Amino acid sequence: MASSLVIPDGFQMGAATSSWQIEGDSAGRGRCMWDDFAMRPGAIVDGTRADPACDHVARYVEDLDLLSWFGVDTYRFSISWPRVMPGGSGPLAVAGLDFYDRLIDGLLERGIEPVVTLYHWDLPSELQATGGWVSRETADRFADYAEAMGSRYADRVARWATLNEPWCSSFLGYAAGVHAPGMRDPGASLAAAYHLMLGHGLAMQRLRAVNAHNLGVVLNITPVYATEPSMKAAAHHVDGTQNRFFLDLLAGRGVPQDLIENCAHLTDWSFVQESDNSIISTQMDWIGENYYSVMRVAPPDTGTAEAVGQDALASPGCPPMTYAPRAPLTHMGWEIYPPGMTEVLHRIARDLPGIPIWVCENGGAMDETIDESGVHDPIRRHYLHDHISAVLQARTEGVDVRGYFAWSLLDNIEWAEGWTKRFGLVRVDVDTQIRTPKDSAQWYRAVLQGRDTSD
Ligand code: IFM
Secondary structure, eight states, X not given: OOSOOOOOTTOEEEXXXXXXXXXXXXXXXXXXXXXXXXXXXXXXXXXXXXXXXXOHHHXXXXXXXXXXXXXOSEEEEEOOHHHHSGGGSSSOOHHHHHHHHXXXXXXXXTTOEEEXXXXXXXXXXXXXXXXXXXXXXXXXXXXXXXXXXXXXXXXXXXXXXXXXXXXXXXXXXXXXXXXXXXXXOHHHHHHHXXXXXXXXXXXXHHHHHTXXXXXXXXXXXXXXXXXXXXXXXXXXXXXXXXXXXXXXXXXTOOSOHHHHHHTTTTOOOTTOOTTHHHHHTOOOSEEEEEOOOOEEEEOTXXXXXXXXXXXXXXXXXOOSOEEOOOSSBXXXXXXXXXXXXXXXXXXXXXXXXXXXXXXXEOOOOOOOEEETTEEEOHHHHHHHHHHHHHHHHHHHTTOOEEEEEEEOSBOOOOGGGTTSSOOOSEEEOTTTOOEEEOHHHHHHHHHHTTOOOOO
């Protein structure tokens, strides 16, 4: 790894979290589909529930002080829909709204820009009970919720993301069944993906109407490679469900024709209405990219390792295939491949020209050792170094990338992996809730403060 990293002036550096992964205090909000999913035996590998998570609702001041300690320019967090609007529609919950007021004001007092994600997967249970994202009405309810949040916080929020990683919400949740709501219905997952994007477009319009500024969405566009020429068609299909579906809808090109044809046995696509196109492609002010790894599409039964979320079921309509990530791997089984970061930023710039990009998540669950001198995680430190360098390379090559958020500020609930996979810069002891900055945190802080970053 190169010995130093120079962050250009004006390039924003931050850290990110999401509500269900850190907040705890489930008694202080309505239920969401992840609370329900977590009750299913075996759904979350270690039986983790929403509480205590990082007990962030009670400890947010300590967490704000940690952000100050790092010296971040910006912090990306998500609002829990069921905390501010229990049930997913109707009256707002004052205690929930007040919590995010205090969080946002605390950030501003510390000179940190708040970036809000409106939907990071915690759909109110009541909306899942009426079909969740498979139902078009959920997109309307999301737009109502977005408008309510815009009305309350637009004066203080620097940037808004409607959705986080709609690919995960739709295909991991409704097709592969490994995320809430735990369904395995490929046709339904395509409707869910579409309605998420419709909800995005509707929310953009409603946010703008209440003077919320800097509006966008966060995707997880992922380079997809065929391991051999015979797998090119399968890789193209995976690229369709993983990437082109979202990019093409945002660009106003509609659902890719090859997906329409290849998935015709799964759905009649009757949920697609012509008038939706202009809504979904409402002009964005920015786009977020969460980059962790790449996908290597290989012949069936030749996969070399299990990678969390790299599941053929999550690409409805795909020809027989498997994934074959190459070492080195993180604890998620995800290949560590920094050049993919540069590549993906170029691709987004090409497919959605003229839209500034923020890297909204990047990081890894890695080996770490704990002793009296601290938490030692050299692999994470190298990972961050190499990926930030890859972002800056894309910027040098002309991509309009404006900032980077490390995932994650804190160790937190890694969804169906529970507490078994830790992505934090800061270690969280779940029993004591003691926060301990890892070596990677010290390094990241030094980068942010422009101090010595030599290896
Ligand atoms: O923890 C998740 C996050 O919620 C969404 N992006 C990927 C991260 C790691 O899996």
